[in-house]
Amino acid sequence: MRLGVLCSGGDSPGMNAAIRGAVLRGVDVHGFEMVGFIDGWRGFVEGEAIPLDRPAVRGISPLGGVILGTSRVPPFESRAGTPAEWALFRERMARHGLDGFLLIGGNGTQTVSALIAGQGIPVIGLPKTIDNDLSATDYTFGFDTAVSIAAEAIDRLRTTGESHRRCMVLEVMGRDVGWIALHAGMAGGAQVTLIPEFPETIEHVAEWVASVRDRGRSSLVVVAEGFTLAGQDAPVTRGGVDGFGRARLGGIAEVLAPLIEERTGIETRATVLGHVQRGGSPTAFDRVLATRTGIAAADAALAGQWGTMAALRGDRIEMVPLAEAVNRLKTVPGERYAEVRLNFG
Numbered sequence: 001m002r003l004g005v006l007c008s009g010g011d012s013p014g015m016n017a018a019i020r021g022a023v024l025r026g027v028d029v030h031g032f033e034m035v036g037f038i039d040g041w042r043g044f045v046e047g048e049a050i051p052l053d054r055p056a057v058r059g060i061s062p063l064g065g066v067i068l069g070t071s072r073v074p075p076f077e078s079r080a081g082t083p084a085e086w087a088l089f090r091e092r093m094a095r096h097g098l099d100g101f102l103l104i105g106g107n108g109t110q111t112v113s114a115l116i117a118g119q120g121i122p123v124i125g126l127p128k129t130i131d132n133d134l135s136a137t138d139y140t141f142g143f144d145t146a147v148s149i150a151a152e153a154i155d156r157l158r159t160t161g162e163s164h165r166r167c168m169v170l171e172v173m174g175r176d177v178g179w180i181a182l183h184a185g186m187a188g189g190a191q192v193t194l195i196p197e198f199p200e201t202i203e204h205v206a207e208w209v210a211s212v213r214d215r216g217r218s219s220l221v222v223v224a225e226g227f228t229l230a231g232q233d234a235p236v237t238r239g240g241v242d243g244f245g246r247a248r249l250g251g252i253a254e255v256l257a258p259l260i261e262e263r264t265g266i267e268t269r270a271t272v273l274g275h276v277q278r279g280g281s282p283t284a285f286d287r288v289l290a291t292r293t294g295i296a297a298a299d300a301a302l303a304g305q306w307g308t309m310a311a312l313r314g315d316r317i318e319m320v321p322l323a324e325a326v327n328r329l330k331t332v333p334g335e336r337y338a339e340v341r342l343n344f345g
């Protein structure tokens with residue numbers, strides 16, 4: 001069997017470990033041939049690929065980024081693929097001698113995986129995203145690393161904030177869901193955690209910050225980039241769109257900081273953590289999760305479990321239908337938000 005491996009969407013710490021896991025099991029144990037396409041679908045379309053064998057994946061688990069590169073280039077122009085585009089897709093597969101795909105990606109990518117599976121083309125999804133917003137899996141690799149980096153940023157902002165008696169606002173990623181903010185906020189004891197799922201009013205935010213000051217402390221506010229103030233119809237954007245045509249988010253911390261300062265009289269500073277969250281070496285948890293995901297994907301290919309995704313369920317990796325993963329976003333439930341809200345103010 002010859003499998004094409006590719007990464008699509010934003011990178012996520014652990015992608016290299018996932019490739020290594022798939023190759024160690026797929027090539028060394030099951031005797032597959034594997035090729036990795038460079039920069040996602042671009043490499044598939046333009047025929048740029050490298051052989052994936054044991055030497056190619058030696059020592060890559062601790063490395064950040066991904067050896068293959070990733071992009072948001074789609075495999076075809078139309079949303080769901082026209083008959084002509086699918087014909088070309090199959091022709092390209094034949095040209096590369098492929099029997100199937102292992103697709104490493106988040107929501108957008110696994111939606112494409114589901115479309116491919118819908119055409120009867122063999123594909124298995126490996127879920128990655130720092131946002132942790134894919135359904136059907138408990139955690140996606142990359143999330144733990146992003147949370148650790150965000151929690152460390154909170155710890156650091158807290159000491160400088162306390163020294164100057166300032167309110168510090170930290171913006172983290174999370175375009176549709178607030179998992180990074182939720183976990184980092186809880187780990188770092190943020191006094192306010194603002195996430196897309198639960199809009200809050202600026203009056204409430206200011207009250208919480210003022211009450212922290214009244215107790216003689218300085219506030220740390222963590223906000224997910226996709227958060228909207230109650231009454232605001234859309235998240236703050238930076239202008240422009242990404243490769244999937246989605247608005248580029250960012251800037252809510254800079255919107256909130258002056259509003260907090262104006263209402264409380266407390267000097268307030270905004271920090272946008274940005275891509276620092278996605279860079280660098282993955283945590284041990286992410287390396288282990290990603291490696292096991294790769295191994296499970298190779299086993300699923302051998303077993304012919306196409307149209308599935310390798311999901312973490314408790315401490316087991318289980319193959320679940322792709323449709324289950326992409327049908328809806330995994331949002332933060334009310335009871336989890338209630339837990340961090342206990343620390344507000």
Ligand code: F6P
Nearest residue numbers: 010129130131173174175242249
């Ligand atoms: O989708 C993952 C994510 O980390 C989002 O939280 C964020 O909006 C986006 O990627 C930013 O990615 P880029 O700047 O690379 O397009």
